[in-house]
Amino acid sequence: MYIFSVALVFCHPTARTDSLTNEPNNSSDNSPTLELSPDSNFNFNLVIALGNALTGGADIGPVLGVAKNLMPGDFDSYSEEWYKLANMTKAQAEDPANAFDSVNVRDTWFSASHYFRRADENIHKDWDDPLINTLWEEQTAAFDKAIATLPKPGQRIQLPATSERGNLNFTVEAIWYEAQESKDNHKRPTLIIGNGFDAAQEDSYHYFVAPALARGWNCITYEGPGQPTVLRNQNLGFIPDWESALIPVVDYLFTEKEDVVDTERLVLIGNSFGGYLAARAAAFEPRLSAAILIGGVWDAYPAFAEHLPEEIVALYEAGNFSAFDETVRAFRASDEMATSAAFGLDHGLWAFRTHSPSEFFTQSKEYHIRDVVDQINMPVFVGDAEFETFFRGQPQIVSDALGDRATLHVFNGTAGYHCQSGANQELTRTIHAWLHRVLPEREDEEVEEVVAEN
Structure with missing residues (x-):
């Protein structure tokens, strides 16, 4: 049986689709590290x-x-x-x-x-x-x-939110980080940072916040349904209309932090499965100045299906959900499933709040951007990776659909794993170089004029 190699799932780049049990794999020579x-x-x-x-x-x-x-x-x-x-x-x-x-x-x-x-x-x-x-x-x-x-302590905040599509009220969990005051004390560019399938906003501090603070950027990280703190505290799984989680964060910056946020340089980052979440949200939030997708996610369901043998996919797509579920559960119970696959199945069911693998698959069909990509009207950095194993090929599709709004960057070699794991310096210097080009800092004289006018 080799079902659920799919469970590389949304964040595990070094898991190999040819290793479906816990037997050692001898393909390490193909790894760049x-x-x-x-x-x-x-x-x-x-x-x-x-x-x-x-x-x-x-x-x-x-x-x-x-x-x-x-x-x-x-x-x-x-x-x-x-x-x-x-x-x-x-x-x-x-x-x-x-x-x-x-x-x-x-x-x-x-x-x-x-x-x-x-x-x-x-x-x-x-x-x-x-x-x-x-x-x-x-x-x-x-x-x-x-x-x-921290020189300026981080601040946890909770923001009320509503998903009209899901008829759901929830609370966004966020952490605000303010850049140290500069000598001219002008408003600072700001990153809004969201993770994906399993990583926490606390992880985002190390991926994105610390490097951004060092460059003089404010940051706010946030979590919505399906993500670690909201999942635990509110018992809520993922929702496809992710703009419901993002818009309250932008509202907060425009109202509570307007004195320190340069609203002309407001950038959304989505990491891993957050590449879908951020793209979806950007389509409904015109106040953003740019978006960064690490990496680009076009459609979640095919990313699952291409990692399953055709006969297993056929069970699901024929609507034979009970047989599909039984097969997946039996393999997981055997303790022969590779840990990458077992992690993906276990966490996916938990984070989507279902005990049924077929329901998990059915929910995943709602996570695509093909119907909203034309609404994304801002510069978009689309990250791809040479050794991408789950969203293989999807960043190119996202970039092509965005056309001249997109900058596609392929990370190679030791930076070529999903989300550039282990190559944080290359990731952050690349995205900040891009931000410097598309959202250049205003000249001091211009800043002084704006401050005087306000």
């Missing part, structure tokens, strides 16, 4: 962890220690090793001897928070597992201690 685990799912998360070291969200030695001790294919081993490291780092953060300056405190708490998130990554098969909430409470508390020590 040294692999830290023969388990592609575990390797991917280790790469993420190493990347976070750039911004104080991990330490290299401890991450390599986890890599040494992981048992490939064993979710319990994975969670336990990260949990041990998280608690050890938390104890260091709480030691008064280590609290002699804000940088020391901040980096230790950022790392502890990140390790708790890694421990949570693969435990979503059992929705009633208490660790799903207790680990999240730990990561949130640690992260809040870290952002409290």
Whole structure:
């Protein structure tokens, strides 16, 4: 049986579609980087962890220690090793001897928070597992201690929202980060940052916020239904009309932060499956100045279907949902499914709030931009990756549909994994170089005139 290789799902770039069980795969010579685990799912998360070291969200030695001790294919081993490291780092953060300056405190708490998130990554098969909430409470508390020590402390906010399509009221969870004051104290460009299928807004700090703050940009990260905090606190799965989650964030910037936000340089970023979410939202939010899709997502359902054998897809498309569900569940119960596939199935069912794989597939058919792409009227950066494994070919389709509104950039070599995992510097310098071209900073004289007029 090789069903559900699809479950690379929306964020796991190094998982290979030819490895459908937990047996070792010998294709590492095709990888542009040294692999830290023969388990592609575990390797991917280790790469993420190493990347976070750039911004104080991990330490290299401890991450390599986890890599040494992981048992490939064993979710319990994975969670336990990260949990041990998280608690050890938390104890260091709480030691008064280590609290002699804000940088020391901040980096230790950022790392502890990140390790708790890694421990949570693969435990979503059992929705009633208490660790799903207790680990999240730990990561949130640690992260809040870290952002409290920033030169301008991060601020958690909650924004009321409504999905008319789903007849649903919910609360957007967001974190506001303000750039340090410049000498002329003029309004700053601002990034609105959304993640995708499973990563948290806390992860976005390390991917996008820290590099942007260093360049003088404000940032706000946010989560809507289906994403980690909203999913846990409000029991809400993903919604396709993502503009419902974004518009309240833009409203907040225009009303509550108008004194520090340059509304002529307001940019939306969507990461991973967030490439769909951001594109969909941008079609309904004309106040945005530009959008960045890392990477471009045209249609979710074909991305699932192309990773399944034709006979299994035929079961689903013929409407034989019970047989489809039974086959998928049996394979998952066998413990022979590759961890990349098992993660995708477990997390996908949880985040879309269904116990039925066929319902998961049916919901995925609503996540496409073909009907709204013509409404996106702004410059769009579309990221692609040489070793993209899930949205393979879709960034090109998105770019072609946008025409001269789009800039397609293909990341190659060691930056060529999905979402440029492990190559954060190349990702951020590329997107900021693009932003400098399409939204150049105004001349000082012009800024002074605007300030005087206001």
